[in-house]
Amino acid sequence: MSTFIKDFIEQETVSRRNFLLASAAGVGSMALPMAFGQGAAFAAENPALAWSYRDRASAYWNAVVSGGENFVESLGKTKDDMTSLINEGSSEKSLADIKAFLAKNSGNCAIACDANDSPNARPVVEAVKAAGGYISTIWNKTDDLHPWDIGDNYVSHMTWSDEKPAEDTARILFAAMGNKGGVVHLGGIPANNPAVERLNGLKNALKDFPDIELLDAQPADWDTTKAAELMASFITRYGDKITGVHCANDNIAYGVLEALKAEGIEGMPIVAYDGNPEAVQMVMDGKLLCTVFTNPYWGGGVSLALAYHAAIGTFKPSEEPNEHREFYGPTVLVTKDDAAAFKAKYMDAIPTYDWSDFWGPSNGGIVYK
Amino acid sequence: MDLTGRFTREDAIRWAPLMVLIALVILFTAINPQFLSLRNFARITVAAAPALMVAVGVTFIILMGSIDLSMEGVLSFTAVLFCYAFVKFGGTLAAGGWIALPLILLVGAVVGMINGLIHVKLRIPSFMASLAMGFVATGATVLLTGGGIVKIDDDVFRGLLTYRLLGFPLMVYVAGIFVLIAWFIQTRTTLGRNFYAVGGGEELAHASGLNVKRVRVAGFTLAGVFYAVAAILQVAKLGQAESVTGANFMFISITSVVVGGVALWGGVGGVWNALVGVLIVNVINNGMVVIGLPDYVQDGMLGLLVIIAVVLSTDRRAVTVVK
Numbered sequence: 001m002s003t004f005i006k007d008f009i010e011q012e013t014v015s016r017r018n019f020l021l022a023s024a025a026g027v028g029s030m031a032l033p034m035a036f037g038q039g040a041a042f043a044a045e046n047p048a049l050a051w052s053y054r055d056r057a058s059a060y061w062n063a064v065v066s067g068g069e070n071f072v073e074s075l076g077k078t079k080d081d082m083t084s085l086i087n088e089g090s091s092e093k094s095l096a097d098i099k100a101f102l103a104k105n106s107g108n109c110a111i112a113c114d115a116n117d118s119p120n121a122r123p124v125v126e127a128v129k130a131a132g133g134y135i136s137t138i139w140n141k142t143d144d145l146h147p148w149d150i151g152d153n154y155v156s157h158m159t160w161s162d163e164k165p166a167e168d169t170a171r172i173l174f175a176a177m178g179n180k181g182g183v184v185h186l187g188g189i190p191a192n193n194p195a196v197e198r199l200n201g202l203k204n205a206l207k208d209f210p211d212i213e214l215l216d217a218q219p220a221d222w223d224t225t226k227a228a229e230l231m232a233s234f235i236t237r238y239g240d241k242i243t244g245v246h247c248a249n250d251n252i253a254y255g256v257l258e259a260l261k262a263e264g265i266e267g268m269p270i271v272a273y274d275g276n277p278e279a280v281q282m283v284m285d286g287k288l289l290c291t292v293f294t295n296p297y298w299g300g301g302v303s304l305a306l307a308y309h310a311a312i313g314t315f316k317p318s319e320e321p322n323e324h325r326e327f328y329g330p331t332v333l334v335t336k337d338d339a340a341a342f343k344a345k346y347m348d349a350i351p352t353y354d355w356s357d358f359w360g361p362s363n364g365g366i367v368y369k
Numbered sequence: 370m371d372l373t374g375r376f377t378r379e380d381a382i383r384w385a386p387l388m389v390l391i392a393l394v395i396l397f398t399a400i401n402p403q404f405l406s407l408r409n410f411a412r413i414t415v416a417a418a419p420a421l422m423v424a425v426g427v428t429f430i431i432l433m434g435s436i437d438l439s440m441e442g443v444l445s446f447t448a449v450l451f452c453y454a455f456v457k458f459g460g461t462l463a464a465g466g467w468i469a470l471p472l473i474l475l476v477g478a479v480v481g482m483i484n485g486l487i488h489v490k491l492r493i494p495s496f497m498a499s500l501a502m503g504f505v506a507t508g509a510t511v512l513l514t515g516g517g518i519v520k521i522d523d524d525v526f527r528g529l530l531t532y533r534l535l536g537f538p539l540m541v542y543v544a545g546i547f548v549l550i551a552w553f554i555q556t557r558t559t560l561g562r563n564f565y566a567v568g569g570g571e572e573l574a575h576a577s578g579l580n581v582k583r584v585r586v587a588g589f590t591l592a593g594v595f596y597a598v599a600a601i602l603q604v605a606k607l608g609q610a611e612s613v614t615g616a617n618f619m620f621i622s623i624t625s626v627v628v629g630g631v632a633l634w635g636g637v638g639g640v641w642n643a644l645v646g647v648l649i650v651n652v653i654n655n656g657m658v659v660i661g662l663p664d665y666v667q668d669g670m671l672g673l674l675v676i677i678a679v680v681l682s683t684d685r686r687a688v689t690v691v692k
Binding site: 056059060061218225232233236237258262278 | 530
């Protein structure tokens, strides 16, 4: 919906409500609900903590939630002091759970949240604002929703831009292919933003390599099994023309490797994304050229830290610049040269993060196209 | 054929799934001749082998007129347990990892039996009981793995994928052997005939003195064993297991069984229908990529072809009510 139409509808709704209020209680009382709405943003004591997310089944979300738990423990509390609001992929459940959590704690809450899909972010942050809680979001929100428009209660939004890192992996792949040959791309679920960005990154890199042909790009839905079957079909269709494989994530790369293993093909240049422990090991072993780590653990911890510190009044979100309200999460390229050092730093022992350094590892303010 | 040797309508329906399969192979080959090669058929059968085991397992249930939707959870659960057991007993087949093989078949049987008992003893429709059981199994898998991946790194075990006989990996032959076992159970055992009796008319079977409940529990137990075989083949194929290993198997297996000509209302079809159905679905999946169909058309085309295949291969005239 365009902002014009939305603003129009909002104005219309508000003026109709105001009209009813005015006729019922007189114009003077109109100021009262307004004052309550704004006045809710006060510094709270010991807010209730929650992380709202899909589920814990994947390594990615497991890392996000573990980061959140680590932050809670850094406050001298226990893991159980952070409530997990599991939305199971349902936006309705996401919103309902958050509203229930707000009601239970009378709005004295600090919440970190992935709203499940972009349109759901607005009702979620508005519910939090109405109750006087504080929220930080990651991944999903519409481009027209900004923390500074909502106010201090919507502390921050973090997302990851995958286009540039995916372009970097493509360049590493092309160099390994000797700057010529044919490449196939196995992508994520087509409508997912990261899937689109990671394919765009590959296409950006292709512009500089005229002797490399993109033979095919098809979705493997982030799934190992589907990737193995798709890669097998690619081999039938393109055979020896395939001299490099660009994968949208690590799980896809595992499937590609197994499909190649079944054919007895070894040493094919392959790049991946996500920086899962198995993939990092494969980079060390030379099975993959590189992967990209997005530090979900830090993302999970710092999102909750931001909401918490805004709630207790450590800082006032509206006094921060925009790039501290909307920013990109970190991306670390992992290649064979630095894989061992990377593993030692991030995998073997989880690094100790300073959860009050909110923006140190981040990657700058979000840019909209 | 009837007594006079003519090709009847029943014959046409019986052979329709195979005809659809052959027609698809001809179609894809005509568009891209590379489709028709031993190497590609090996790729298709490798992709099909685990799905085939799930399809054969669920065929027994569907023959009885019930449905089993627990396969995704059970497959993930048994696959992950298999990997843990394999690693625990030595990490290679020779060192003792082989113990994991019979162990996991047993686990599959137990999970299937619980599934059947919940359905029969608590009188919950099989649809709901098995779906719930599948969620329980998925939950247990997440608990076991904590979202992580379990890998198996044994070249002997992975020989199921990498060692080829006459162009086909060993796992294809293993799947073939289990299809023969299933066929034997279906045609040569009392249990197999009882599946048809229950599916053909439960009240009649009960009135004839058949212990229908026992047959149902046996059916779910048998299906559980086949899901465990699927899990082992899936691990052989990918070298790893996680809580999403079983994803998509519900759609593929049930679609395959129905496309192959097994009637969802029970009593009609069998193991061979499941085999042909799985091959049809996998030939479509492989063929669409090989002929270069754009990805945004593929899902729609799969759905369309499934409808056509079901229309051709089921005798809908015999059914008075469709629900």
